[in-house]
Amino acid sequence: MIDAHYDVLVAGGGSAGVAAAVGAAQAGAKVLVVERAGFLGGAATLAQVLAWCGFYPQIAGRMPDPVVGGVGRRALDHLQALGLDVEPYFSASGNWPIRLNPEATKLALDRTLTESGAQLAFHCDLVDARHGGGRIEAVTLRDPRGRRQVTADAFVDATGDAELAFVAGASACAAHGAATQPASLPIRISGVAVDASLDKVARARCVAGMERRLGRAELRADGGILTTLPGTTDLWWLAVDVETNGLDATDLARAERDGRELAWQAVRTLSALPGFENASVAATGPKIGLRETRHARTVDRLRDEVLLDGLRPEGTVALGGWPMEILHGPGKAEYRRIGGEGVYGIPVEALMSADFSNLYLAGRCIGADPAAFASARVMGTAFATGQAAGVCAASPNADVSGIRKELLRQNAILDA
Numbered sequence: 001m002i003d004a005h006y007d008v009l010v011a012g013g014g015s016a017g018v019a020a021a022v023g024a025a026q027a028g029a030k031v032l033v034v035e036r037a038g039f040l041g042g043a044a045t046l047a048q049v050l051a052w053c054g055f056y057p058q059i060a061g062r063m064p065d066p067v068v069g070g071v072g073r074r075a076l077d078h079l080q081a082l083g084l085d086v087e088p089y090f091s092a093s094g095n096w097p098i099r100l101n102p103e104a105t106k107l108a109l110d111r112t113l114t115e116s117g118a119q120l121a122f123h124c125d126l127v128d129a130r131h132g133g134g135r136i137e138a139v140t141l142r143d144p145r146g147r148r149q150v151t152a153d154a155f156v157d158a159t160g161d162a163e164l165a166f167v168a169g170a171s172a173c174a175a176h177g178a179a180t181q182p183a184s185l186p187i188r189i190s191g192v193a194v195d196a197s198l199d200k201v202a203r204a205r206c207v208a209g210m211e212r213r214l215g216r217a218e219l220r221a222d223g224g225i226l227t228t229l230p231g232t233t234d235l236w237w238l239a240v241d242v243e244t245n246g247l248d249a250t251d252l253a254r255a256e257r258d259g260r261e262l263a264w265q266a267v268r269t270l271s272a273l274p275g276f277e278n279a280s281v282a283a284t285g286p287k288i289g290l291r292e293t294r295h296a297r298t299v300d301r302l303r304d305e306v307l308l309d310g311l312r313p314e315g316t317v318a319l320g321g322w323p324m325e326i327l328h329g330p331g332k333a334e335y336r337r338i339g340g341e342g343v344y345g346i347p348v349e350a351l352m353s354a355d356f357s358n359l360y361l362a363g364r365c366i367g368a369d370p371a372a373f374a375s376a377r378v379m380g381t382a383f384a385t386g387q388a389a390g391v392c393a394a395s396p397n398a399d400v401s402g403i404r405k406e407l408l409r410q411n412a413i414l415d416a
C-alpha cells in the first residue's frame with residue numbers, strides 16, 4: 001500500500017541532500033527528505049568532518065570570491081546567526097575552508113530546511129525501490145514503526161553511497177575499484193591549553209615516533225590537519241586513515257575498531273607536546289568517515305580535464321574550486337591544483353542517472369573521473385550539486401537553460 005506521494009523524494013540529509021530538498025522546494029515541489037540519522041549534515045555531523053571546503057577556490061594571497069551560493073550560503077547565514085564565525089581561513093595546504101561547530105551545524109541545517117517547507121523524516125532508512133519503464137516508481141522506507149512505501153515523480157540520491165541507485169538495480173552503480181579513496185577517523189580533542197602551539201613539524205615528529213613503535217603507517221606522515229573548533233576550546237585532528245570498502249558490515253566493524261584504537265594512541269602520543277599534557281579524545285564518529293564507496297552510472301561524468309584546465313562545460317549547473325585532494329592510500333594525501341582561474345563547472349549530465357530518467361545524483365554520488373571526484377566530493381561543492389539535482393528533479397520539463405535560470409533565481413553561483 002502506498003503511504004504518501006511527493007513531487008520529489010530526497011534520500012540522505014547531508015550537505016547534498018539538504019541543498020537538494022531546499023532547491024526542489026524553492027522550485028515549487030512538495031518534497032520529503034529521508035535521513036537515517038537523527039540530524040542533518042551528513043559527514044560533518046556524523047563523522048566529525050568539521051570543515052566545509054569548496055565554498056572558495058584555491059587562490060593564494062587574497063581572499064577569493066565564493067563559488068557556492070544559494071542553499072550553502074543560506075546555511076552559512078544561519079550559522080552566523082548562531083554566533084559562529086563563517087569566514088574561511090587560509091589553511092597550511094593553501095586553501096580556504098570554513099571551520100564548523102557540529103551542534104551549531106545541526107541547528108543551522110534544521111533551520112535551512114524547515115524554512116523551505118520541505119518535509120523531513122529522521123531515523124528513516126530508504127531500503128528498497130521499485131522501478132518500471134526506466135523510472136523509479138516507489139521506494140520503501142523503514143522507520144521505528146516499520147516499513148512503508150512512498151511514491152514520487154522524481155528522486156534525488158544524496159546518500160553518499162548511491163544507496164538508492166543500488167537498491168533500485170545494482171547495475172545502476174559502478175565503483176572506481178582499486179582507486180577508491182581510503183576512509184578516515186577524524187578526532188575531536190579536548191583538554192589542550194588554549195595557547196598550545198599547533199606546530200606541524202613537532203606533531204609530525206610525534207606521529208613518526210608512534211608509527212615506528214607500532215610498526216604501522218596509517219597516520220599522516222606530515223602530522224595531519226589540526227585546527228580549532230569554533231565556539232569551543234577543542235581541536236579537530238584529521239590524521240588517522242583507515243582502509244575499508246565502506247559497504248560490508250564486518251569490514252566496517254574492523255575499520256571502526258581499528259580506527260578508534262589508533263585514534264586513542266595517537267592522541268596519547270600528542271600529550272608529549274607542550275600544552276597537550278591533558279589532551280584526550282572528546283569524540284570520534286558516530287560513524288567512520290567514508291570518502292568513496294560506490295557511484296551511480298550517470299549520463300556523462302565530470303572529467304579530469306575539466307578540472308586540470310579549469311573549464312566550464314556546456315550545461316554547467318554547479319561550480320567547484322577545491323583542489324583534487326587525492327589519497328593514494330592510508331597516510332598518503334596529495335593535492336593537485338585546478339587549472340585556469342581555479343574554478344570548474346559540473347555538467348548536468350554528471351547528475352543524471354543513466355538508468356532511470358527520474359533519478360538525479362548529488363554530492364558524493366555524482367558521476368566523475370577519480371581525480372575529479374577527489375575535488376567535487378567536498379561539502380561546499382556537494383551543496384552546489386545538491387541544489388542543482390533538486391531543481392532538476394522539481395523541473396521535469398525544463399531544459400538546461402531553464403534549470404540554470406531557476407538556480408540563479410535561487411542565488412546559486414554559476415559564473416564566478
Ligand SMILES: Cc1cc2nc3c(=O)[nH]c(=O)nc-3n(C[C@H](O)[C@H](O)[C@H](O)COP(=O)(O)OP(=O)(O)OC[C@H]3O[C@@H](n4cnc5c(N)ncnc54)[C@H](O)[C@@H]3O)c2cc1C
Nearest residue numbers: 012014015016036042043053126160184289290363364379
Ligand atoms: C575523513 C573525511 C574527511 C573529509 N574532509 C572534508 C573536509 O574537510 N571538508 C569537506 O568539505 N569535505 C570533506 N570530506 C568530504 C565530504 O565529507 C563528503 O564527500 C561529503 O560529506 C559528501 O556530502 P553528501 O551530502 O554527498 O554525503 P554525506 O555527507 O555522506 O551524507 C549522506 C547522508 O545520507 C544518509 N543516508 C545514507 N544512506 C541512507 C539511506 N539509505 N536512507 C536514509 N539516509 C541515508 C547518511 O546518514 C548521511 O547523513 C571528507 C570526507 C571524509 C570521509
